[in-house]
Amino acid sequence: MPEHDAAAPVRAATSPVRGVSGGVARPTVGILALQGGVAEHAAMLETLGARVVPVRTEGALTESSLDGLVLPGGESSTVDRLLRRFQLRDPLVEMLAEGLPVLGTCAGMILLAEQIVDPAPGQQSLAVVPISVQRNAFGPQADSATEMLETTLGPVNAAFIRAPAVVSAGDGVAVVARRGTDVAGDGPIVGVATDQAVALSFHPELTGDVTFHHEFLDRL
Template sequence: MLPGAGLRVGVLALQGGVREHVELLTSLGARAVLVRRPVQLEDLDALVLPGGESSTIDRLTRILGLRDPLRATLAGGLPTLGTCAGLILLADRVLDPAPGQQSLGGLDVTVRRNAFGRQVDSAEETLATTLGPVRAAFIRAPEVVAVGEGVEVNARRGDDVGDPHAPIVGVRAGSLLGISFHPELTGETTVHRELLRLASVRRGRVG
């Protein structure tokens, strides 16, 4: 049975790389739900906050009345994956926000936007993670520059996840996963499978 069979996974569909996440989740058997209104957050098993422009996504969540429902959903323990801009949205602290930019919070981390350069500096590489090697794309990616207690570092930009000098590009705290990179662009399913595993545990299927 596919790992996502029977699971409803929301994808915040306001801006950014929505389609790629939907296609990857569907290939794993999940039913992807495009989230554009608060009511679409109901009855989800997991949620994905995709990459894009973090300040634009933040502004749209407030315009569309999604900010407070999203914060309540995250606080309620729904397994959630934030990729690139999604990581910025999950971070409690952003070092270099755009004017007026806010985050949803939930991860006790500090991030720096566009830490690895401009669009022309985009790269694809294999990363060391606690889930094993992951093939990922970096596009104007943020870096996690500080983590609080209870936050696990689960990916670094390099070949040794235990190297304290390698940039942090993946973290986890409870049911929240935040990554700087884009596995959905390379067809890499490892991180999404972990999200689906967390969703299955929450539903009492396994673990």
């Protein structure tokens, strides 16, 4: 994913983030900060009222009382290698297995997938969401594009940069966005959700569209 000089402008939330108790909450959200678009996610989440914790160590992951976790875009095979190098993979797998809510964008979707149909040599996923994904499904970085999607949450301004696509989805997976058609159509699947996870092929954080981040915080 290319570097960006500054975070995209963030649209203001239309209502306060609400916790499971029904009252206004300030959830603590970790962002895996080994590589990729960390700053844009952090700015968006803080604007929506969350406390953000960059996760680069096992301690930040396990000792920060996280209510949720974001896996940002970047290079999925590089993030996979860094997770193992910094001894984060095993504790992350354990926390996700215990049900930690998670939002993944672009490379984050690939990390969450149960299967990568075209992995880089030695690449592994975290196997959280029962989907199969194809990396770089829409072409190289030169084919990057920003477009409006019709999603289950309404129109979303999305940036596609070497984006993956969902090839197949298993039980318990809801399709929340397709590219080129509405959700009821037959376009490539670019957004899915389960009770625990939201996985998006695209980057709403780069366009300043808070729709899915707001919905994710509402889950916490």
